[in-house]
């Protein structure tokens with residue numbers, strides 16, 4: 001373990017920026033000077049822009065691995081010659097001050113996008129090119145429930161370097177070799193001070209086992225829960241583990257000299273009405289009940305069964321962002337109660 | 351005041367459900383985290399979940415679109431009751447003029463409104479400081495007394511400020527704002543006026559705008575949406591309040607509302623008798639264009 005000061009950490013970051021893109025929490029002014037602001041992970045040009053003391057960013061950092069828009073490849077056709085250019089991302093990135101839940105979110109995405117064939121080459125490449133510098137949370141913030149999903153505010157399992165804020169600076173823990181390599185140049189002293197243990201107390205949120213969900217699929221509960229849902233994309237776009245996308249080809253130029261086509265991938269959301277619309281106009285998920293239910297089943301039933309990972313890390317962002325107060329922890333509590341009631345009723349019959 | 355409105359709302363909701371007048375009452379409730387959110391009450395016994403205070407800002411008219419068709423083919427469209435502030439009723443008025451909602455299928459519980467506050471403060475929202483209505487233009491039942499309003503803010507100060515900028519400054523302003531947009535469509539989905547089966551932002555044939563979540567697509571979406579709300583936006587601010595990226599959408603919509611008012615002397619949904627200008631055709635009309 002090493003001990004360093006904030007100034008030394010900042011100097012190290014500034015030096016890093018010379019050779020890699022550093023992405024860190026940054027304050028963004030909103031509304032043309034109306035005084036509101038948002039905290040977002042963004043590329044920074046100087047450590048002066050980095051916000052070290054924060055709770056949670058408005059968006060998860062998933063966009064630096066699965067960008068909201070990316071060109072997958074380009075096709076040029078000239079007379080009889082066709083070329084295809086795959087645009088694999090090359091840049092080295094450092095994600096500074098990633099929270100344990102968001103890092104765990106990347107582990108979930110790995111299970112779905114890398115460990116499962118066919119692997120997503122673009123995502124995988126960005127994962128390889130990125131070093132994660134974690135920053136422990138001293139405790140859970142409002143809406144957080146990572147501990148209910150098996151995470152912890154000081155969980156260092158999914159980062160390359162872990163930082164803990166202590167008196168006089170930060171304790172630096174090297175977790176992986178990649179992390180150790182990145183730390184070269186950091187001014188720090190060796191210490192045998194142990195890492196502080198974060199306060200893990202948080203809301204008790206019961207999470208039903210994956211196999212218990214199918215029995216609840218046809219309950220009226222889902223229609224009632226989704227009554228207030230607006231079918232927007234907000235909860236899925238802020239979520240560190242939602243990963244749906246759309247792919248389309250666009251002709252960028254066409255003329256007598258040839259044609260230039262781009263294959264584009266952009267985020268999409270299962271909460272959108274058109275998401276499941278198929279040829280002929282049929283929609284197997286026609287109502288917002290179908291869609292909201294799908295989001296939760298995807299997280300707690302389908303993903304665990306198909307990929308071995310619950311696709312929620314308890315970051316609380318979907319709760320904070322929902323314009324109409326739909327709350328995943330409330331849902332989990334109600335679903336657990338519903339399952340218990342059904343089981344009771346089943347016993348009564350038996 | 352809030353408290354007596356709340357009691358009256360609960361009583362009215364319970365009655366309507368007990369008498370079978372409506373299948374559901376759409377109002378507001380408090381979430382376990384203490385924030386007000388839309389509520390759907392189906393049982394008389396649940397009427398006491400309804401609340402009223404100066405944070406009931408959602409425009410519940412948006413939910414009437416979910417109830418335009420019967421739950422199962424061949425059944426009747428169920429009648430619902432909805433709690434409506436004066437601005438919300440103007441939105442309903444727009445929808446009635448557009449033939450979206452059958453008036454007899456909605457029981458309007460109008461609320462006399464003293465204004466909604468900015469989140470976490472006791473300060474009135476800017477749009478509420480400008481509001482001239484305070485009592486809905488129509489309703490089936492009215493709850494609350496018309497509040498005493500002493501001063502009303504000048505209507506277009508913020509828009510005039512924007513108009514005062516040079517074109518380059520305005521472009522820079524909106525570029526910065528739209529850049530943050532994530533195309534989550536929360537604004538559109540929260541808006542009672544945006545009910546297209548297929549929004550032009552997602553239409554494939556014809557293709558107006560691609561799927562990229564980039565500045566040109568975002569700017570196109572916002573400008574087109576503002577145009578589609580011309581003479582229809584009632585300034586309920588549901589869009590802006592739903593936006594997770596704090597984009598000042600109301601400024602854009604108000605700029606157009608100002609033009610519509612200047613050209614046609616019309617405020618969206620302001621009067622039950624006057625149809626919206628963009629849905630009106632008059633042979634003898636001459637506009638200073």
Ligand code: SF4
Nearest residue numbers: 239312313315316318
């Ligand atoms: S579902 Fe909600 S709480 Fe869970 S990881 Fe996604 S945004 Fe966070």
Ligand code: SF4
Nearest residue numbers: 229230232235322326
């Ligand atoms: S749950 Fe909330 S954030 Fe998610 S789609 Fe519905 S209204 Fe939007």
Ligand code: SF4
Nearest residue numbers: 541583584586587589
């Ligand atoms: S555009 Fe915004 S302010 Fe206007 S009616 Fe729609 S939601 Fe309300």
Ligand code: SF4
Nearest residue numbers: 544546549550575578
């Ligand atoms: S933006 Fe225009 S096309 Fe899209 S839903 Fe609104 S009114 Fe319809």
Ligand code: SF4
Nearest residue numbers: 531532534535537593
């Ligand atoms: S709600 Fe905000 S972020 Fe979402 S599409 Fe509308 S303006 Fe963009």
